[in-house]
Amino acid sequence: MKHVRGLKRPVSRDKDSRMHTLHVLPYSPWSERARWALLHHRLAFREHEHVPLIGEFALRLRSGVWKGRVSVPLLCTSAGPVRESLAIAEYAETHGSGPPLFPASVRDAITSLDAQLEPVIDTGRASILLAIKEHDDAAIASLPKALRWVPLGAMSARLGTRFVASKYGTTAEELHDRFHAGLRSVESTLGGRDYVHDTFTYADIVCASAMQFVNPIDDRYIPLEPAMRARFTRHELVRAFPALFEWRSALYAKHRRVAAPVV
Ligand SMILES: N[C@@H](CCC(=O)N[C@@H](CS)C(=O)NCC(=O)O)C(=O)O
Structure with a gap:
């Protein structure tokens, strides 16, 4: 036990x-x-x-x-x-x-990294909320399929995002600069290596997932409606950090199983 x-x-x-x-x-x-x-x-x-x-x-x-x-x-x-x-x-x-995702020797470092990169995905949350607020297609696509037919679907999605924004105190100021700083910090954490630590750990999962709302990962791993994908992708940042996105693709290909969960 x-x-x-x-x-x-x-x-x-x-x-x-x-x-x-x-x-x-x-x-x-x-x-x-x-x-x-x-x-x-x-x-x-x-x-x-x-x-x-x-x-x-x-x-x-x-x-x-x-x-x-x-x-x-x-x-x-x-x-x-x-x-x-x-x-x-x-x-x-x-x-x-x-294999362990939290080897004992780097467990504390992984926990610190998780906290350190929190502002990057918080920026991602702000970016989603903004896209849903400003674009009907993203608002509808953000709802589960079963709810999309609901009259005033886009409005109900926006009510949900307003609720989430107030729940987390999310602000949509300076998204580009915040994302840029976040990606720089992921880049320096990796320092050009294949993994943050010697082997694949949760630290790599933290880094890879922090990039989701600049350039959503392939549908094979996380299916995303085309409208949401289009609204979330920040092409300028994708162009500014090509090595980072190549790293993430390689990491997913090597370490992220695609086995469908039981639904
Ligand atoms: N610190 C939490 C953060 C999770 C989080 O922020 N979840 C948000 C994602 S936007 C959420 O649940 N939003 C929907 C809601 O609050 O109803 C964790 O690591 O799990």
Whole structure:
């Protein structure tokens, strides 16, 4: 039996791993980090798409959090919920198989990097919210397929984004400069190497996912409606950091399994 941060009860390794449900915003970098760690450690899971605002109550119910902020990814396990991408990756490390994503010698450095790059994906969140606010096609495409027919779909997506913006205090100021600084920081973290540390670790997942809202990764890994892809891609930044995006493609090709989760 193992204890995992955030879990009330210990989890048995023998428990049926199909009991995992990962609640996600499918295209969000935080959700991708959790998904990648689960795939890497070969834990079977179902994915459930969270809809901001509409899904808030269910998310609170599932996570058991009634005060403060709740967010996705959220992993529901037979022993209780695991909140936050980093904690979910640590859960996968403890309960899955395969090479470690958090080797002991660099564990602290990985945790610091996770915090250090948080502003980059926060900029990504601001960028998504702006695209949905300004463009009907992105607003509709941001909804799960089952909700797109709803009358006033674009309006309901915008209500959701307004809710998310106020929940996270997101500001849309100087997006280009913030992204540029963020990509520079990923670039210097990598320093031209194949991996942040000696082997593939969660640090590489953190760096790769931080680039999602400058240039979304291929549909094979994270399917994205064409309207959203077009609105999110920042061509000028893609041209400014070609080596970084080549690095990410190679990393995905080598280390990101594409096995479809159980839905
Ligand atoms: N620190 C959290 C951040 C997760 C996060 O910010 N999730 C946002 C992504 S935009 C979210 O859940 N938004 C939808 C909502 O709050 O309803 C983690 O690492 O998991």
